[in-house]
Amino acid sequence: MRKQTLEGAQPARRSSDPTGSPPVADGPAAASTAHLSARNVRIEYRAPSESASDVTLAVDNANLELQRSDFVCIVGPSGCGKTTFLNAVAGFLPIQGGNLELDGRDIPGPGPDRAMVFQQASLLPWRKVIDNVTYGLELGRTMKKAQARERARELLDLVGLSGFGDRYPAQLSGGMQQRVNLARALAVEPELLLLDEPFASIDAQTRETMQAELLRVCAARDVTALFVTHDITEAAFLADRVCVFSPRPGHIVREVVVPFDRPRDQRLRRSPEFLALVDEIAETLYGGTDPTAGEVIH
Ligand SMILES: Nc1ncnc2c1ncn2[C@@H]1O[C@H](COP(=O)(O)OP(=O)(O)OP(=O)(O)O)[C@@H](O)[C@H]1O
Numbered sequence: 671m672r673k674q675t676l677e678g679a680q681p682a683r684r685s686s687d688p689t690g691s692p693p694v695a696d697g698p699a700a701a702s703t704a705h706l707s708a709r710n711v712r713i714e715y716r717a718p719s720e721s722a723s724d725v726t727l728a729v730d731n732a733n734l735e736l737q738r739s740d741f742v743c744i745v746g747p748s749g750c751g752k753t754t755f756l757n758a759v760a761g762f763l764p765i766q767g768g769n770l771e772l773d774g775r776d777i778p779g780p781g782p783d784r785a786m787v788f789q790q791a792s793l794l795p796w797r798k799v800i801d802n803v804t805y806g807l808e809l810g811r812t813m814k815k816a817q818a819r820e821r822a823r824e825l826l827d828l829v830g831l832s833g834f835g836d837r838y839p840a841q842l843s844g845g846m847q848q849r850v851n852l853a854r855a856l857a858v859e860p861e862l863l864l865l866d867e868p869f870a871s872i873d874a875q876t877r878e879t880m881q882a883e884l885l886r887v888c889a890a891r892d893v894t895a896l897f898v899t900h901d902i903t904e905a906a907f908l909a910d911r912v913c914v915f916s917p918r919p920g921h922i923v924r925e926v927v928v929p930f931d932r933p934r935d936q937r938l939r940r941s942p943e944f945l946a947l948v949d950e951i952a953e954t955l956y957g958g959t960d961p962t963a964g965e966v967i968h
């Protein structure tokens with residue numbers, strides 16, 4: 671388990687990669703064991719007419735690697751292809767070029783090894799909270815009902831919703847509904863958790879609490895996570911690495927290694943090192959950096 675001390679917080683170090691090869695934080699040995707590997711990924715949207723003018727190139731030449739237990743955040747301008755990339759990893763969208771592999775195998779479509787948490791709470795309003803959490807297990811039909819409910823209760827405890835299983839979604843706040851979404855995603859015990867701006871519609875204070883809880887839950891379950899956000903502070907607080915996407919067609923122009931130990935607590939946000947890192951990421955995102963540079967900060 672990674673340990674956090676504020677004393678352990680260090681400023682980001684930089685290094686350049688003049689070859690433009692995919693940014694890999696842990697050196698060449700990591701490539702062969704990557705849990706998720708994206709190499710030169712290209713994703714297009716094609717209108718039914720298939721005329722050339724109806725093609726939107728959303729992602730092009732995207733390179734990314736995740737090892738097991740990594741927590742990687744993606745930030746980037748609106749419309750740059752973040753959700754598109756996440757949907758391809760989830761298996762909801764095909765890719766048109768490059769390689770996108772999980773444990774060395776192409777992604778054929780959605781599977782129980784991946785779970786997505788969306789921006790808006792997407793609970794079934796007619797089902798009680800606990801029945802929302804067991805929903806994925808029912809679809810998978812791999813578990814008896816009593817066992818599924820037991821697991822759901824454990825997860826509701828884990829996300830801080832003990833005793834709320836018999837409520838309906840409408841009886842919960844937005845933040846509580848997002849916790850149910852997280853519990854539902856974790857119920858199928860995914861190897862890779864995909865989160866698309868899951869806290870974007872939650873107020874700032876609740877969001878900070880949710881971020882800390884997400885870190886706690888991921889550590890408790892040893893989850894690998896790919897998390898999309900517009901909030902740089904959120905990305906720096908959560909991630910081992912923050913990947914900055916270029917404007918569309920999206921690709922990763924810079925990968926920032928977050929050097930702070932875990933577990934992280936709220937005081938980290940106020941440390942000068944943390945604020946400097948946030949500034950560094952913001953500079954990359956908004957500061958007119960050459961999007962073809964392919965630089966990695968360590
Ligand atoms: N279903 C679709 N059909 C056609 N084009 C699409 C579709 N979905 C997205 N796009 C286009 O693909 C590009 C990338 O969209 P995407 O939703 O991936 O962006 P994003 O980075 O997630 O943006 P945001 O930060 O605003 O959520 C945009 O130009 C968008 O218009």
Ligand SMILES: [Mg+2]
Nearest residue numbers: 752753754866
């Ligand atoms: Mg999006």
